[in-house]
Amino acid sequence: xxxxxxxxxxxxxxxxxxxxxxxxxxxxxxxxxxxxxxxxxxxxxxxxxxxxxxxxxxxxxxxxxxxxxxxxxxxxxxxxxxxxxxxxxxxxxxxxxxxxxxxxxxxxxxxxxxxxxxxxxxxxx
Amino acid sequence: xxxxxxxxxxxxxxxxxxxxxxxxxxxxxxxxxxxxxxxxxxxxxxxxxxxxxxxxxxxxxxxxxxxxxxxxxxxxxxxxxxxxxxxxxxxxxxxxxxxxxxxxxxxxxxxxxxxxxxxxxxxxxxxxxxxxxxxxxxxxxxxxxxxxxxxxxxxxxxxxxxxxxxxxxxxxxxxxxxxxxxxxxxxxxxxxxxxxxxxxxxx
Numbered sequence: 001x002x003x004x005x006x007x008x009x010x011x012x013x014x015x016x017x018x019x020x021x022x023x024x025x026x027x028x029x030x031x032x033x034x035x036x037x038x039x040x041x042x043x044x045x046x047x048x049x050x051x052x053x054x055x056x057x058x059x060x061x062x063x064x065x066x067x068x069x070x071x072x073x074x075x076x077x078x079x080x081x082x083x084x085x086x087x088x089x090x091x092x093x094x095x096x097x098x099x100x101x102x103x104x105x106x107x108x109x110x111x112x113x114x115x116x117x118x119x120x121x122x123x124x125x
Numbered sequence: 126x127x128x129x130x131x132x133x134x135x136x137x138x139x140x141x142x143x144x145x146x147x148x149x150x151x152x153x154x155x156x157x158x159x160x161x162x163x164x165x166x167x168x169x170x171x172x173x174x175x176x177x178x179x180x181x182x183x184x185x186x187x188x189x190x191x192x193x194x195x196x197x198x199x200x201x202x203x204x205x206x207x208x209x210x211x212x213x214x215x216x217x218x219x220x221x222x223x224x225x226x227x228x229x230x231x232x233x234x235x236x237x238x239x240x241x242x243x244x245x246x247x248x249x250x251x252x253x254x255x256x257x258x259x260x261x262x263x264x265x266x267x268x269x270x271x272x273x274x275x276x277x278x279x280x281x282x283x284x285x286x287x288x289x290x291x292x293x294x295x296x297x298x299x300x301x302x303x304x305x306x307x308x309x310x311x312x313x314x315x316x317x318x319x320x321x322x323x324x325x326x327x328x
């Protein structure tokens with residue numbers, strides 16, 4: 001009985017929905033987007049630094065939007081949404097990093113001569 | 126906790142509990158959709174330098190145009206939030222107004238994206254040109270398709286709310302719609318950074 005009551009208390013429909021969170025999220029997102037854009041268009045830093053910087057800015061903006069727009073982590077205790085989200089991040093990491101790793105490795109192992117011959121034979125078709 | 130307060134809260138239980146389960150179910154769908162986008166991002170990451178003598182990302186993209194698109198989508202995500210706040214407060218006309226603004230911004234975004242695609246295709250840079258362009262059109266096109274579905278859903282919901290008002294069932298549907306819309310904005314951050322910004326850098 002007591003567990004049921006707790007469930008009722010926690011599943012209130014408006015978990016952390018108010019104007020202030022949306023305004024904060026919006027202002028932060030706009031600023032992060034403009035900073036990333038300016039970094040790329042100005043070319044003031046070296047390429048590697050800019051790539052690292054815009055990747056960080058994207059990650060920060062994703063976290064900002066997850067918290068302020070999608071209300072991740074704002075639910076009360078059995079945090080199923082957060083758990084599923086964490087699992088998704090792991091799967092996405094495996095798919096993306098795994099694909100890039102494997103394909104770059106294949107690319108590295110394929111000798112240029114063989115590749116050119118293959119391309120020539122394809123063009124003659 | 127006294128028995129009277131327990132009873133009082135239990136009365137609302139079925140509604141709230143099924144609502145939170147529905148939202149959770151929709152959340153599961155969004156997470157699997159993330160995995161769809163992850164595979165498309167992985168494909169793009171692998172193929173983005175294979176331009177087969179065609180144009181590369183740097184020559185192709187019009188950055189101020191893309192920034193405008195991004196800011197429009199971001200604003201629409203914000204107005205969607207304002208709409209859901211108004212809806213939860215039972216301010217129907219205000220909610221409808223914000224949903225309408227969100228709809229127009231979404232439509233503006235989609236038409237800009239289609240204009241961009243149209244320019245590329247008539248210049249001969251369609252998905253058939255190179256591996257880079259195939260993966261580009263698949264990734265960005267899938268996002269655009271989601272936006273189109275979201276717009277259709279939003280239009281349907283606006284008609285439904287105009288007819289039946291802000292009932293509990295409609296509020297639940299609007300909550301799911303707003304989750305979907307914010308999610309699309311989240312995916313766009315990565316498209317903007319990985320496809321457009323890194324493309325402009327020539328990475």
